[in-house]
Amino acid sequence: MTVGRVANALRAEARATNERRLLVLAGEGAATRAAAADALDAVAIESRAVTYLGESEETPWERVPPARAGDLLGTTHGALVVDCHEACRPNALGRAVGAVDGGGLLVLCVPPLDSWADRRDGFDETLAVPPFDVSDVAGNFRCRLVELLRAHPGIAVVDVDDGSGEPTVERDGLTDPAPRVAPDPPAVPDDPAFPAAVYQRCRTDDQVTAVEALEALGEPGDAVVVEADRGRGKSSAAGLAAGALALNGRDVLVTAPQYRGAAEVFARAREVLVGADALAGDPDESDPTLLETAHGRVRFEKPTAAAELPDDPDAVVVDEAAALPVRLLERFLDAPAAAFATTVHGYEGAGRGFSVRFRDRLDDGDFDVTDVSMTDPIRYAAGDPVEVWAFRALLLDASPAVDSLVEGAGGGADATDPRGDSPSLAYRGPEAADLLADEHLLREVFGLLVAAHYRTEPSDLARLLDAPNVTVRALTYRGHVVSVALLAREGDLPADLRAHMYEGGRVRGNMIPDVLTSQLRDEDAGVPEGVRVLRIATHHAVRSCGLGSRLLSEIRGEFADDVDWLGTGYGATPELLAFWRANGYSTVHLSTTRNDASGEYSAVMLAPTSDAGRALADRHSRWFLDRVAAMLSDPLDDVDPDVVRAALCSVDATPELGLTEWEWRLLAGMTGGAGIFDTSPRPLRRLTVAYLVDAGPPGEEPLTPRQERLLVRKALQGHSWDAVAEELDFHSTGQCMRTLGEATRPLLSRFGGPKVAAELERFE
Incomplete structure (x- = not known):
């Protein structure tokens, strides 16, 4: 059977069912790309309608470099060719799968399947962080990928150059499904607030329900949460509603981690406004991030800017809300009305931070909250086999254990099995082979990381399985994962790499040595070896029960004799700083710019485990105290005063006051x-x-938290008296000034000595 006949049969079945099909072409690069061209010619898809995601510039199709795979977000394609020869990038693969429309083909050009896992490519090079090289990278992710390509329905596998001169069809990928009955078009709801034409643009009943719920944004006091898997039309629903609100004279502020993630919102809002002949100016020349009518508008701002609610919008739409940190999301609770649209499963981030922690704060706030769940796919039929394969291959639907299975672990570090007396909490360090052999364990480990952290993505799955410097440690309760940490070895770098880093060069995978060397000018920072906690997550059903601390204690016990330091870096909040401090970590650095993803200033903390690690931590703690006051009055003058309080409280060093008698x-x-x-x-x-x-x-007796915040805002950050008085709710500037004077006295009593005590007596 020729490649063309395989492709024709796949495409016919895909179109008959409104599903997608996957064609795997295995062999050397040029041969697979030629076979892909033959396959797409056979199914009569014109070259200009095909998109190629890969490195080769010799292609008849529109090319998207893998580094720009995010450009596929919000787009749909009848056929998409993904070339995995130069690099198999899990994130790019996830983006590609979501961009193929119902009735379409996803074509993978890959090396011979039997040897693919043993090859090393461009993505593997990103996992080979010094002092390791690419030969130390494993091929476990691709080994698992090959198994699933050979096992899942709807996937054809063709060896295009097995040496015989003819392609060999390993699987035809046909599923022989029953005929599908086309669904009835969705109906317009009774007495809608939005024009009927808006609802007529909806493609499913789910979308009608979501748009109808979003009518509530027309008046202040309401919030709407729209949750859906990818491809269900949540962004389209938000866009239709935004356009309708603008028609009604409302100012709608839209935000998302990046504009391209909100492009569908603007595309559908534009349809509504153009259809109503209400878009101001020339529709073909308007700014893609700004749609204006005579009285309303839809506009885009990046999340950190949008959180300031510029120009007092009437409503805010946050798309891909789970990809934003809780602390940033909370700032949108000050909007008059707000919608939060988010992906339930997907590489964009399905963080439990949104679905549990932020939802608790949203529900406890002043908004009347409406929840909408969208399950009907729009781009393709429900049960699409390519979606099922992608979810499993990339663990997009991985989730923690069911709450009822782990709630007993909340009894603490000595939790016992209710059926017996033996402790049921176990500390585990599963190797990649263990995770591959136990899909249940792999899904719980990765699912907990996905659920608890907004930045976990498919590439992290490959890193977990293949990176030579990455290990995982977990606490399990009766066999189920209740707390997990992803760890990375850093440091122990040779002199030439340390010099390269000191002179401005980047060294992958060594975040803490890199910061301490390149930014803080310590060329010896890369000498000691350490373990950095990349991620740590505890099951939400047993959070605040001490399990995260128990896990860190076990990690310290295991690695203390093997490395010089344990460390971490993260978006600093008062709660996280207190957590890490309680576990023996001290602050050595605060970044001077906000992290684009978290919206926070990042903290770097160390817990030394050897003399060399102590020397490293001691000198950076001293240097941090020497420079922190100057930082806080300039680049960090807007950091939360509670973050400053917690960060300084977490420093293991004694400041040198160095004050003259006159200054006292x-x-x-x-x-x-x-x-x-x-x-x-x-x-x-x-x-x-x-x-x-x-x-x-x-x-x-310490100062009150309010007095400490006053000292931070005025003494350290240099805010004006009026601004500090307003922020901290003083009745007047004079009261604010008097309180600062009162707060100074106990500090002098503690640090001033007898001479200062005598001076103070003169003011009694």
Whole structure:
């Protein structure tokens, strides 16, 4: 059978069922690309209608480089060719699968299947972080991928150059499904607030339901949450609603992690406005991120900017909300009305941070919340075999264990099996082979990482299975994963790599040595070896029961004699800083720019486990204290004061005050009223840092949190008196100044000594 006949049979079945089919062409690169061209010619798909995702520039089709696979988001294609010869990139594969329309073909050009797992490609090179090289990378992800390509329905496998001169059909991919009956078109709801023409653009009953729910955004006080798998039309529903709201004179602010993720929202909003002849200006020349009518508009802002609610929008639409951190999402609760559309399963992020932590705060807030779940696919029929394969191959639908199976683990570190006396919590370090052999364990491990962290994606699955510097550690309860950590070896770098890093070069996979070397000018930071906690997650049903701390304790016990330090880096929040501090980690750095994904300033923390690790942590702790006051008055002048309090409280070092006798007299003078502060801010800045780092002796009365925030905002960050008074709810600027003076006195009592005590007596 020729490749063309295989493709024809697949395409005919795909079109008859409105499903997709997958054609795998195995062999050397040029041969598979030629076979792909033959296959698509045979099914009469014109070259200009085909998109090629790959590195080869010798192609008759429109080419999208793998690095720009995100451009496929929101697009649909009748046929898409994915070339995996130069690199098999899991994220790119996930994006490609979602971009093929019902009745279409996804064509994979791959090396010979029997040897594919043993080859090393461009993606493997990204996993080979120093001091490892590409020969140390395993091929477990592709081994599993090949197994699933050979097992799932709807997938044809053709060996295009087996040496015989003719292609060999290993599988024809046909499923012989029963004929499908076309569904009835969705009906317009009774008495809709939006024009009937908006509903007539809906393609499923689910979409009608979602748009009808989104009518609530026309008035303040309502929030709508729309959850769906990819391809269900949630972004389209949001776009139809946004266009209808603009027709009604509303100002709709749309945000998403990147504009391309919201492109479908704007495409459908534009349809509504153009159809109603309401779009201001020339529709062909308008800004794609701004749609305006005579009285309303739909506009886009990046998440961190949108969270400021610029120009006071009437409603906010957050697309792919699960890809944003909880702390950023919370800021949209100040909007008059808001919609949160999010993917349930998908590489964009299906973080439990949204579905549990943020939803709790949304439900406890002032909004009346409406939930909408969309299950009917729009681009292809339900039960599409290519979607089923992709979900399993990339673990897009991986999830933690069912709550009832793990709730007993909340009994703490010594949780026992209710059926006996033996402890049922176990510390495990499964190797890649263990995960491959136990699909149940793999899905729970990866599902917990996906559910708890907004940045986990298919490439992390390959990293977990293949990267030589990455390991996983877990706590299990009666065989189910309740807490998991992804760990990476860093450091132990040779002199030439350390010099390269010091001189501005990037070294993959060594985040902490890189920051300490390139940004903080410590060329020896890459000498000690450490283990960085890339991700840590605890099952939501047993969160706050000490299991994350128990897991970190087990990790320390295992690695303490083998490495010099344990470390972590993450978007800093007061709660996370307190968690890591409680587990023995100390702050050595705060980034000076916000992370685009988290919206937070990142903290780097270390827990030394050897003399070399202690020396590294000690010098960076001292350097951090030497520079933190200057950072807080300039690049970090907008960081949350509670983050500053928690970060400084987490430093293992004693600040050098270095104050002159005159500066102590200035500080004593501030206690009668803070006007003197403006004449010389330096002494109080240094004293504030010393106080926040040093918790003081037991029993000593600390400052109140409000007083500490006042010290951070005024003494460290240099905000104006008026701004500080307003933020901290003082009745007047004068009261704010007097409170700062009152807060200075206990600091002087703690740090000033007898001479300062005598000076203070003069103000009694």
